[in-house]
Amino acid sequence: MKKRCLVVTGGGDCPGLNAVIRAIVRRASLEKDWEIIGSLDAFNGILRDPMEIKVLDKPAVAGIHYRGGTILGTTNKYGPFAWLVQQKNGTWKEEDRSADMLRKLEFLKVEAIINIGGDGSQRISQKLFEMGCNIIGVPKTIDNDLSSTDCTFGFPTAVETATESLDKLVTTAASHNRIFIMEVMGREAGWIALHSALAGGAEICLIPEIPYNIEKVKNRISERIINGRGFVNIVIAEGAFPKEEKIQNHVSGAGIQLMNLLKDAGIETDIRVTILGHLQRGGTPIAYDRILATQFGVKAFELVLEKDFGKMVALRDKNIIAVPIDETIEKYNLVDVDSDLVHTARKIGICFGD
Numbered sequence: 001m002k003k004r005c006l007v008v009t010g011g012g013d014c015p016g017l018n019a020v021i022r023a024i025v026r027r028a029s030l031e032k033d034w035e036i037i038g039s040l041d042a043f044n045g046i047l048r049d050p051m052e053i054k055v056l057d058k059p060a061v062a063g064i065h066y067r068g069g070t071i072l073g074t075t076n077k078y079g080p081f082a083w084l085v086q087q088k089n090g091t092w093k094e095e096d097r098s099a100d101m102l103r104k105l106e107f108l109k110v111e112a113i114i115n116i117g118g119d120g121s122q123r124i125s126q127k128l129f130e131m132g133c134n135i136i137g138v139p140k141t142i143d144n145d146l147s148s149t150d151c152t153f154g155f156p157t158a159v160e161t162a163t164e165s166l167d168k169l170v171t172t173a174a175s176h177n178r179i180f181i182m183e184v185m186g187r188e189a190g191w192i193a194l195h196s197a198l199a200g201g202a203e204i205c206l207i208p209e210i211p212y213n214i215e216k217v218k219n220r221i222s223e224r225i226i227n228g229r230g231f232v233n234i235v236i237a238e239g240a241f242p243k244e245e246k247i248q249n250h251v252s253g254a255g256i257q258l259m260n261l262l263k264d265a266g267i268e269t270d271i272r273v274t275i276l277g278h279l280q281r282g283g284t285p286i287a288y289d290r291i292l293a294t295q296f297g298v299k300a301f302e303l304v305l306e307k308d309f310g311k312m313v314a315l316r317d318k319n320i321i322a323v324p325i326d327e328t329i330e331k332y333n334l335v336d337v338d339s340d341l342v343h344t345a346r347k348i349g350i351c352f353g354d
Contacts, residue, residue, distance in 0.1 A: 010042035010117035014154035015285035016293035017070040022061040023297025137312035145189040149314035166200030173231035183255030186237035193237040208239035212353025
């Protein structure tokens with residue numbers, strides 16, 4: 001009987017997921033004694049009764065590398081450590097079903113797991129590894145906030161989407177003498193906002209790492225709009241907040257909040273807010289993401305062959321390496337406010353509101 005490796009995609013969807021799955025399957029096809037299977041909707045496919053799994057062979061993954069999303073489906077709900085179970089009184093309670101899941105994996109003859117996901121998914125990977133599970137992590141997040149890797153696949157495509165959107169807002173802002181606020185994803189880290197602001201020529205960029213002063217933002221706007229003429233494009237990460245009042249628990253609506261603060265501060269120019277939301281997650285991955293995802297997939301399966309478990313694949317100085325999962329989840333990969341990228345942005349006139 002062939003050895004089995006389970007592939008899981010968890011958390012938010014992301015351009016490049018299918019390219020990873022395809023790379024794992026194609027690399028495994030070179031080994032005659034391995035079979036790849038996938039669990040639908042993260043680990044939930046294993047936990048369901050009956051189980052929802054599918055065999056992943058070369059025909060199953062043919063031509064999926066350019067498709068967005070994931071053929072396995074994904075979710076950030078439930079999972080092995082927080083499975084919702086209805087109680088006798090009708091209420092719902094989270095239960096730890098990790099031991100049950102490991103028994104199911106043993107029944108399926110699964111010898112290794114490749115878990116493709118972001119911070120939350122890799123925390124699950126680490127807990128399963130500590131329970132004795134043979135698991136490998138693959139970093140996935142458009143926010144680029146996983147430490148230990150120079151870049152996560154999906155991030156470059158998200159930046160491309162945000163930049164293209166900002167390009168379009170520039171022309172309409174100029175035509176109508178308006179202020180446009182474009183809100184992008186990034187609860188903890190402002191990578192998408194920073195990169196798209198630089199690439200798209202925004203005048204103001206507000207990120208979680210640099211709390212903004214609304215008067216500083218107002219002053220910058222006043223430099224651009226004189227006697228009602230002129231326009232301003234602002235990029236704001238969803239986790240950005242004013243110095244005076246930090247948004248607790250990252251309540252959505254950073255763009256709306258900024259608009260209201262500007263109006264309260266006396267800005268009379270017409271302000272419009274565009275929230276990109278899940279547009280940043282969808283669509284076809286750009287070439288860089290397909291390549292990086294393919295490298296990650298091949299490396300992940302080779303770590304399985306080497307039995308080097310408890311590791312996450314990572315990009316480091318143009319090389320694909322393996323790092324302990326517990327190191328990757330110690331802290332978020334935040335924008336260094338003293339970095340060359342932030343310095344460059346400041347020197348071309350981008351205002352961070354500080």
